[in-house]
Amino acid sequence: MSLLIAIVGPTATGKSSLALELCQTLNGEIVSADSRQVYRYMDIGTAKPTVEEQAAVPHHLIDVVNPDEDFSLAMYQSRALEAVHGVQRRGKTAFLVGGSGLYIWALLEGWRIPPVPPDPALRRELEAKAQFEGGEALYEKLKEIDPAAAERIGTKNVRRVIRALEVCQQGTPFSELQVKKPFVDSVIVGLTTDRDDLYKRIDTRVDSMRKKGLVAEVESLVARGYGLDLPSMSGLGYKQIGLYLQGKTALPTAIQQIKFDTHSFARHQYNWFRLKDKRINWFKAEEGTTEAAHRFVQRFVVN
């Protein structure tokens, strides 16, 4: 059986198109690792593969929930794992492709996510507490029951303090539940490019999203009743265009903001995918990369 082939790296380096070509020649299917392409109707802003591309090669973990539904790392992990196993059972090669570092590593490293589902009532209560008494109040509470977790999270990160408290409520400290044990063997390919080039690629892509109708896409989401306060609408592009539609910014400002925020996102992605990480086999995103990557990947594929 073929190894799971992961294709990672920052946005706009051509992961999807590389994956598409490799799948066609190596009899593969794509399991997306993109925290935004899971939402239906969010196509342009998430640079989702087109219907033609999805018809050419089977894609999984795309369009799995509506924009007003909850989605989470745990949901991603179990569904993606299921998809990978499904592809392999069919005797094909699974390609895990995407830029969401958390999702990628949770799958590749086999994180055993604490089986404590979100408790909305508790979260609301703690959020209110943080609002009135300040984040420190929650932090102190966490420090008492799980000092190790508190130490790592810090006073200010209310969202993560709340999740830690939520997990601790079940009895075992959060910090003791963070176990890694791989589910599948894998090979990781990374696509990278120079900072300047990366920013240029991003800017070009954002401009093309605008031309393809990003504004209309956000308008139609709002018209369907998906409010701008939904987590799904906090993604790059949607958030800024949302502000424009509310009259809070001009369109050119919003577009520029998307570019800047996407630069920042790409930088953030390098925190998950480090150039010095020995597990990742890096390729420069440029002419001829597909051939080189193909030659590399082929060794791990059994047909």
Place this chain on the structure above:
RNA sequence: GGAGGGGUGGGUGAGAGGCUAAUACCAACAGACUGUAAAUCUGUCGCCUGAAAUGGCUACGCAGGUUCGAAUCCUGCCCCCUCCA
């Protein structure tokens, strides 16, 4: 030609004699991350040295001056903007 306003670190823009290598925001750079993750949070950000504390150097258009001390006050020059002719 006349009258006003203004030139501050990569950008916007505060500061109106010492507390200022200079608020804030943006950009940029680095980092954390186990059920919201394209989220949330942290650090750096004039130059040299250093792990850091420190130390040294150069800085608020340019050139002088006043002062123990100037981005801040004075003089001259250059440039920009607005209004009047």
